[in-house]
Amino acid sequence: MLARLRVFFRFQESGLLLVILALGLLLTAFAGKVRTPVFERAADGTRSRVFTTDATGERIPLSVEKNKFLNAQNLAQLAKDTSFIAVMAVGMAVVIIAGGIDLTVGAIYALASVVGALVLHRYGAEGLATTSSSILGIFLGAGACLGVACLCGLFTGSLIVALGVHPFIITLGGMAIFRGIAFVITKGQSVGAFPAAFRDFVRFEIGDGLSFVPLMTMLVVLMVGWIFLSRLAAGRRVYAVGGNELAARFSGIRVERVKLGVYLISGLCAGIAALLSLGYYGAATSGDGQGYELNVIAAAVVGGASLTGGRGSALGVVLGALIIQMISSGIVILGIDQNYRQIIIGSVVIAAVVLDQLNTWLSRRRLSAAAH
Amino acid sequence: MSAYLEFRHVTKRFPGVLALDDVSFTVERGTCHALIGENGAGKSTLGKILAGVYTADSGQVLLQGRAIAPTSPLAARELGIAMVHQELAFCPNLSVAENLSLGDLPRRAGFIDRSALRSRARAMLATIGADINPDTIIGTLSTGREQLVQIAAAVGTGAQIIVMDEPTSSLSAAETADLFRLIRTLKARGLTLIYVSHRMEELFALCDHITVLRDGRHIATEPIPATQPARVVTQMIGRELRAHTPTHLVRDLGPVRLDVKNLTSGEAFANISLSVRAGEIVGLAGIVGAGRSELIQAIFGLDPEVSGQISIDNQKLSLGSIEHALAAGLGLVPEDRKRQGLILGLNCRENTALAALPLLTRLGFVRRNAERVLATTYTQRLRVKTPSLESLVAGLSGGNQQKIALAKWLARDCDVLLIDEPTRGVDIGAKAEIYQLLDELACEGKALLVVSSELPELIALCRRILVLRAGQIAGEVPRASFSEATLMQLMAGVPAAA
Numbered sequence: 001m002l003a004r005l006r007v008f009f010r011f012q013e014s015g016l017l018l019v020i021l022a023l024g025l026l027l028t029a030f031a032g033k034v035r036t037p038v039f040e041r042a043a044d045g046t047r048s049r050v051f052t053t054d055a056t057g058e059r060i061p062l063s064v065e066k067n068k069f070l071n072a073q074n075l076a077q078l079a080k081d082t083s084f085i086a087v088m089a090v091g092m093a094v095v096i097i098a099g100g101i102d103l104t105v106g107a108i109y110a111l112a113s114v115v116g117a118l119v120l121h122r123y124g125a126e127g128l129a130t131t132s133s134s135i136l137g138i139f140l141g142a143g144a145c146l147g148v149a150c151l152c153g154l155f156t157g158s159l160i161v162a163l164g165v166h167p168f169i170i171t172l173g174g175m176a177i178f179r180g181i182a183f184v185i186t187k188g189q190s191v192g193a194f195p196a197a198f199r200d201f202v203r204f205e206i207g208d209g210l211s212f213v214p215l216m217t218m219l220v221v222l223m224v225g226w227i228f229l230s231r232l233a234a235g236r237r238v239y240a241v242g243g244n245e246l247a248a249r250f251s252g253i254r255v256e257r258v259k260l261g262v263y264l265i266s267g268l269c270a271g272i273a274a275l276l277s278l279g280y281y282g283a284a285t286s287g288d289g290q291g292y293e294l295n296v297i298a299a300a301v302v303g304g305a306s307l308t309g310g311r312g313s314a315l316g317v318v319l320g321a322l323i324i325q326m327i328s329s330g331i332v333i334l335g336i337d338q339n340y341r342q343i344i345i346g347s348v349v350i351a352a353v354v355l356d357q358l359n360t361w362l363s364r365r366r367l368s369a370a371a372h
Numbered sequence: 373m374s375a376y377l378e379f380r381h382v383t384k385r386f387p388g389v390l391a392l393d394d395v396s397f398t399v400e401r402g403t404c405h406a407l408i409g410e411n412g413a414g415k416s417t418l419g420k421i422l423a424g425v426y427t428a429d430s431g432q433v434l435l436q437g438r439a440i441a442p443t444s445p446l447a448a449r450e451l452g453i454a455m456v457h458q459e460l461a462f463c464p465n466l467s468v469a470e471n472l473s474l475g476d477l478p479r480r481a482g483f484i485d486r487s488a489l490r491s492r493a494r495a496m497l498a499t500i501g502a503d504i505n506p507d508t509i510i511g512t513l514s515t516g517r518e519q520l521v522q523i524a525a526a527v528g529t530g531a532q533i534i535v536m537d538e539p540t541s542s543l544s545a546a547e548t549a550d551l552f553r554l555i556r557t558l559k560a561r562g563l564t565l566i567y568v569s570h571r572m573e574e575l576f577a578l579c580d581h582i583t584v585l586r587d588g589r590h591i592a593t594e595p596i597p598a599t600q601p602a603r604v605v606t607q608m609i610g611r612e613l614r615a616h617t618p619t620h621l622v623r624d625l626g627p628v629r630l631d632v633k634n635l636t637s638g639e640a641f642a643n644i645s646l647s648v649r650a651g652e653i654v655g656l657a658g659i660v661g662a663g664r665s666e667l668i669q670a671i672f673g674l675d676p677e678v679s680g681q682i683s684i685d686n687q688k689l690s691l692g693s694i695e696h697a698l699a700a701g702l703g704l705v706p707e708d709r710k711r712q713g714l715i716l717g718l719n720c721r722e723n724t725a726l727a728a729l730p731l732l733t734r735l736g737f738v739r740r741n742a743e744r745v746l747a748t749t750y751t752q753r754l755r756v757k758t759p760s761l762e763s764l765v766a767g768l769s770g771g772n773q774q775k776i777a778l779a780k781w782l783a784r785d786c787d788v789l790l791i792d793e794p795t796r797g798v799d800i801g802a803k804a805e806i807y808q809l810l811d812e813l814a815c816e817g818k819a820l821l822v823v824s825s826e827l828p829e830l831i832a833l834c835r836r837i838l839v840l841r842a843g844q845i846a847g848e849v850p851r852a853s854f855s856e857a858t859l860m861q862l863m864a865g866v867p868a869a870a
Contacts, residue, residue, distance in 0.1 A: 231737050231738060232736045232737055233729050233733040233737070236729060236738060237729070239715070239717075239718060239722075240718065243715035243716065244711070244715045244716065246711055247713055247714055247715050248715065250706050252727055253726075254695070310715065311717060
């Protein structure tokens, strides 16, 4: 038993799991109760409220009392909210492990959204191409969204490699450029009216309002990211470049190719998140995803990715994203003033880094003890 | 009468290590006292306790009979004890004058008094006769001159005892000679020097007494004339070190494996032609800045500007491409293992497999079993001491790290190995193991080109030695004519004495 516990604690992400568990217990304990109406699902998939008839023959809506945090609907909401950030955070983790930083993800999310939206709109109810199949339109829209995101990633990646400038500067510029392009091509207008099949697919729910597609997408991205980082030679090279670029070069690793690749991956992940949001919200504007880059970096850092490079994992950052979302939603549930949200999230990020440093210091002490 | 400086039962414990274990000895005034020991023997720790960087857990340090226990470098300074560090003792972006007065900037009405600053620095530099402009930015000085500034800071503030930690580890031969001259002058003035090093020749040339530490324990303190290097080595490692005679020397050489013709790169080196045959170890000697590391890095494809011709096993190699060099069977063990050789944040298995990664990959996946087998094979062959293959290399000792840096290229199965400083910062036991390994590799028919600043190392290992001077090959010395004097003359460009 003790040995098994020790294995658990040596497991990198165990700390994060404990934090999630503790947060969950705290929120459940302090959330209080809420009365929610009961819905039923008809055979055609529509939801409607359930009524009972009381003694006087009047129909009254049926409701049940639930824990504000620990109920299926809230958890489903939490899962969906986490998905968007977590998908981007996996891409960010790859960049950060390679020793870089990517501030463009929020802007890529916006640009990919609006480009995808313009294509989808064309094939939607109000579009010019209503005669052609909407399935084709959905594929074209999704392709445009992901393609643009990849191109953006390639653009920043190649600038960073070619100019040898610190990625912070390049992606800071890229962030403004991409969002600017998104604004110019939409003239700041919201773009909507997509083929209904697309929205229906992404909003497809199972159980009590659990959006299946975003959650599955997140899990797939997590799995792919985890395999990439821990099992593929390409992932090993990412750790090597982030850990010591010069030694990686001296070992025959094509450092430029690795760097280009990680920004491409980050762009692609932002594109996937954009595609999910298109389906979920059914519209896009150039202002979408404002400030997402900071949330995503925060998730990656809380999840244990080291900004000095060479350290981090896909599972870690997804758990990091979950922690950030739990705190966000916890603030709503506990009825804390929304204006405190920023302050609390900021403090959590700093606390996570301090804890991480403490952990590094402890393990170094253990290391030096073991070496002698 | 009590001794000038006395260590009495000094003990210092770091988490998990007993760095110093009941160390007692005395130091005489006006002498240069050597502290020697393998890596981890505790010699630097002892120096740092004296200089107030660490405090002892138990025991006493007595200065002229009075117990002292400086709790900070500043407190030690006030007692007249200063330490000259290996690196980064100053702010590299500030001037010599500003650094010399950093703790106590002269002010007039709140503004820095620049003329007082400059004259104070000039006075300090004058005490050791150093010819350095006080307005120079520290970062632009060579390591040797930066050390002079450190010594000036110590002497100029009235230090009576100066602790020097491996002062010559990155100095050129000329700078080392200057430093030794200065140390002798300081000694003549009555200053006491504690000289921490593991370069035996230096200590015997310079010091009056030698204290040997091993595993934190005091082994011996003897006057230099009463001991010899072999005896000190035995004291350091606790056993007799058998002189290793390379067996590859008696074997027949194979065909030429590495052939370099007219290799030229900008200012670094020009018209270099050399060849190394299968089973041969060729040395590359030269002073710092002669272009040794630049040359072998260029052969490895790290220099995009290079021109000339390189052939491996009679196949022409396209220049300036590491991929082609790797494909042709070249490997490079770089000079600075922490900066260029290893990824400290990765573990032993990952570092060992790093260069061989393309050979361990199937459909993009790392074959984990093959990787483990490969890492196990080579860490065992090199006798790397590590708790497990999954331990980070950051936690290994210098010697074991160097072995991993070598294992990385053995795992890649290179035919031509370029090795830059194979044993820098490696203790004597590991050194002997590395020499034996290089010998074995040569016997297996590999071609080795070895760069080293330690001439005894090249003399022991190589079949012939090429001497580089200012980017040109100044001469080739066959084994029969090996001597430090011959090599030094070629390196420095002095005509042979009549």
